[in-house]
Amino acid sequence: MQALLHFMYWDELPDIEELTGVNTTWVSTLMAQHLLASADRYALERLKLLCELKLCEDVAINTVANTLALAEQHHCYQLKTVCLKFVALPENLKGK
Secondary structure, eight states: OOHOOOOOOHHHHOOOHHHHSOOOOOHHHHHHHHHHHHHHTTTTTHHHHHHHHHHHOOTTTHHHHHHHHHHHHTOOHHHHHHHHHHHSOOOGSSSS
């Protein structure tokens, strides 16, 4: 909720490390996923676009399933395409 309010007042995504005290890609992705859902719910199209772009940059094997589901649920076609291209690459699905 704090990140949503930050956007509404400042028209920019908040600094993740400042907000959470942690600076990891996973935390950033998780916050962008939650903000995307909120942005769609409250019809904040610019926030929705910013979250979609952020999520497109951070697609990873441990987040792609949730991100793809969110893209489908919230009609983010660019994000959906990025996720599907990611899972289509055999090197992304190898066990590590």
